[in-house]
Amino acid sequence: MDEEQKSVLLKSSSQFPIPPDVKFSYGTSGFRADALLLESTVFRAGILAALRSIKTRSMIGLMMTASHNKISDNGIKIADPSGGMLTQQWEPFADALANAPDSDRLLQLIVEFAEKENIKFDGDFRPEILLGRDTRPSGESLLEAAKQGIHSIVGSVGSDMGVVTTPQLHWMVRARNKGMKGSELEYFEQLSSSFRCLVDLIPGGSKTDSAENKLIVDGAHGVGGEKLDSLMKLLDGLNIEVRNSGKGTGILNEGVGADFVQKEKVVPDNFDSNDIGKRCASLDGDADRLVYFTVPSADSSKIDLVDGDKILSLFALYIKEQLSLLSTTGAEDNSYKPHLGVVQTAYANGASTDYLKGLGLEVALTPTGVKYLHEKAAEYDIGIYFEANGHGTILFSERFLSWLEDKNKELASASEGSQQQKAALRLLAVSKLINQAVGDALSVLLLVEAILQHKGWSIQYWNGLYQDLPSKQIKVIVKDRTAVVTTNAETQVASPQGIQEAINSETAKYPWGRSFIRPSGTEDVIRVYAEASTQDAADSLASSVAKLVDKYLGISSS
Ligand code: NG1
Ligand code: ZN
Numbered sequence: 001m002d003e004e005q006k007s008v009l010l011k012s013s014s015q016f017p018i019p020p021d022v023k024f025s026y027g028t029s030g031f032r033a034d035a036l037l038l039e040s041t042v043f044r045a046g047i048l049a050a051l052r053s054i055k056t057r058s059m060i061g062l063m064m065t066a067s068h069n070k071i072s073d074n075g076i077k078i079a080d081p082s083g084g085m086l087t088q089q090w091e092p093f094a095d096a097l098a099n100a101p102d103s104d105r106l107l108q109l110i111v112e113f114a115e116k117e118n119i120k121f122d123g124d125f126r127p128e129i130l131l132g133r134d135t136r137p138s139g140e141s142l143l144e145a146a147k148q149g150i151h152s153i154v155g156s157v158g159s160d161m162g163v164v165t166t167p168q169l170h171w172m173v174r175a176r177n178k179g180m181k182g183s184e185l186e187y188f189e190q191l192s193s194s195f196r197c198l199v200d201l202i203p204g205g206s207k208t209d210s211a212e213n214k215l216i217v218d219g220a221h222g223v224g225g226e227k228l229d230s231l232m233k234l235l236d237g238l239n240i241e242v243r244n245s246g247k248g249t250g251i252l253n254e255g256v257g258a259d260f261v262q263k264e265k266v267v268p269d270n271f272d273s274n275d276i277g278k279r280c281a282s283l284d285g286d287a288d289r290l291v292y293f294t295v296p297s298a299d300s301s302k303i304d305l306v307d308g309d310k311i312l313s314l315f316a317l318y319i320k321e322q323l324s325l326l327s328t329t330g331a332e333d334n335s336y337k338p339h340l341g342v343v344q345t346a347y348a349n350g351a352s353t354d355y356l357k358g359l360g361l362e363v364a365l366t367p368t369g370v371k372y373l374h375e376k377a378a379e380y381d382i383g384i385y386f387e388a389n390g391h392g393t394i395l396f397s398e399r400f401l402s403w404l405e406d407k408n409k410e411l412a413s414a415s416e417g418s419q420q421q422k423a424a425l426r427l428l429a430v431s432k433l434i435n436q437a438v439g440d441a442l443s444v445l446l447l448v449e450a451i452l453q454h455k456g457w458s459i460q461y462w463n464g465l466y467q468d469l470p471s472k473q474i475k476v477i478v479k480d481r482t483a484v485v486t487t488n489a490e491t492q493v494a495s496p497q498g499i500q501e502a503i504n505s506e507t508a509k510y511p512w513g514r515s516f517i518r519p520s521g522t523e524d525v526i527r528v529y530a531e532a533s534t535q536d537a538a539d540s541l542a543s544s545v546a547k548l549v550d551k552y553l554g555i556s557s558s
Contacts, residue, residue, distance in 0.1 A: 046149020
C-alpha cells in the first residue's frame with residue numbers, strides 16, 4: 001500500500017470516529033444497531049467491501065437494512081460475488097475493523113490484513129460496489145458514509161441501486177458477476193417470465209385467479225409492497241391486493257410484517273374479520289422472508305399460520321413430483337440420479353420434519369443462520385432450505401442445470417410436449433424464478449402461487465398437509481449469553497455442564513416433548529424453544545426450561 005493510499009485512509013476515517021462504549025459484531029445478518037450508532041460502522045464496511053472487491057476481482061454488494069427490526073435501527077451486510085453472504089473467513093476482520101478505536105489502529109489493521117490476504121493495490125482492477133438500502137429514513141445519510149468508505153480505497157466505485165429489497169441487491173451482484181446487466185427491470189422480467197412459464201405448463205391450462213380467490217399481501221410498510229406492485233404490472237394470471245405497502249402512514253414492522261405474524265400469531269394491522277378464510281401473506285421489512293396465513297374466525301385476532309416449514313414442504317412435494325415425472329416413462333439415462341435434499345434448523349416444527357422424512361426425503365439440520373443453511377443446501381443437486389420464520393430458497397447445482405438443459409433438448413426432439421419434457425421445463429423455470437443468491441419473498445411468493453394453481457389447492461388444503469405440533473419460544477436474559485455453547489446443530493448444550501441432563505429429564509415428562517436452548521445471534525438473550533402435544537404442555541415445558549436457564553446462568557427471565 002503506497003503512502004498516498006495510507007494518507008487518504010487516515011484522513012477520511014478521522015471524519016467517522018466510533019461511538020464510545022459500543023461493541024459491534026458481524027452476526028448472522030451483518031452489523032445491526034440503532035441507526036444513530038452506525039455511521040462509522042457503515043463507513044468501515046465500505047472499506048471492507050472495496051478490499052473484498054479487489055481480492056475477488058469481482059463486484060461486491062453492500063445492503064443497508066435492519067430487516068424486521070424497529071424503524072430506528074439499521075444495519076449493513078456485505079454480499080460476496082456469488083450474491084451470497086460474505087465469506088465467514090472475513091468476519092473476524094469485519095469485527096476488528098468495526099471496533100478499531102482510532103484511525104491509526106484502523107490503518108494498521110488494513111495494512112496487516114491486506115498483506116496477509118495478498119491484496120494488491122496495483123490499480124489493475126477497478127473495485128466496484130453495488131449499494132442498496134431499504135426504506136428506513138436513516139438509509140440515505142448512512143449511504144453517504146458507506147460511499148466515503150468505498151472512496152477511501154483509491155479508484156473504487158460505488159454504484160447506488162437506490163431503494164431495493166435485500167434479495168434484489170444480492171441478485172444484482174450475482175447477475176452482474178455473471179456478465180448480465182443485472183438491472184431491476186431484468187430482475188422483474190426474469191421473475192415474471194419464469195412464473196408465466198410455470199403457469200402455462202399447468203395441466204389443463206392456466207387459470208387466472210378470480211377476484212374472490214385473490215391473494216392479500218401485508219407489505220410490512222416496507223420496500224416489498226412497492227416492488228410487488230411493480231412486478232404485478234408485468235404479470236397476468238395473478239390477482240394480488242397489497243396492504244401496508246409503505247405508501248400510507250403506518251410504521252415499518254410495527255404490528256405488521258412476517259416476523260410479527262410468525263412470532264405473535266395474530267392478524268397484522270389492516271386485516272380483520274372481512275378477510276376470514278382468504279389467502280393472506282406477509283413480507284418482512286426488507287422482503288427476504290415470507291409467511292402465509294388465514295384469519296380463521298371473527299372471535300379472536302389469532303391467525304392460522306402457514307410458515308416457512310410449510311412452504312418448504314410444498315416446494316419439496318412439487319420438485320419431487322417433477323423429478324419423478326422426469327425419470328419415468330422410458331428414461332434411458334439411468335447414469336445420473338439428481339440428489340434432492342432439504343435443510344432445516346432446530347426451530348423447524350417436528351411435524352414438518354416427520355412429514356418430509358415420510359416423503360422419503362433426506363433432511364439435514366444446521367445451526368440457525370441463513371449462511372449455514374445455504375452452505376448445506378449447496379451440497380445437493382437440488383437443495384431446498386427454509387427457516388420456520390419464512391427465509392429460504394431452492395438451490396440448483398450447475399452440474400444439475402446443465403444436465404437438465406441437455407435432457408430438455410433431447411426430450412424436445414424425441415417427444416416434444418411429453419410429460420417428461422414438461423417436467424424438465426418446469427424445473428428449469430423454477431431455477432430461474434427462485435433466487436439463487438438468498439431467500440427472496442417475492443420469488444417465493446410467485447412459486448407458491450404457481451404451485452397452488454398447478455395443484456388446484458386452497459391455502460386451507462395446503463395447511464392441512466400436516467398439523468404443526470404446538471410450540472413456544474421464550475427469551476431469557478442472562479449475565480453472559482456466550483456461556484451457552486451448543487453442539488449438534490444447536491439441539492444440545494455442551495456447556496455449562498449439567499444443564500443438558502436437566503433439560504432432558506424435563507422434556508421426558510411430556511409426550512412429543514422437544515426442547516433446546518441457544519444464545520441468540522441478534523439479541524442479547526438466550527432463546528428457549530419447546531414443543532409438545534398440547535399448547536399448555538409446550539408452554540409449561542418452555543417455562544420449566546427457562547427456569548433451568550435462570551438457575552444455571554441467569555439473573556431474570558422475560
Ligand atoms: P437469532 O436472534 O440468532 O435467533 C434470528 C432468527 C434467525 C435468523 C436471524 C437473522 C429466530 C428464532 N431466529 O436469529 O432465524 O433469521 O434472526 O435475521 O427466528
Ligand atoms: Zn429480512
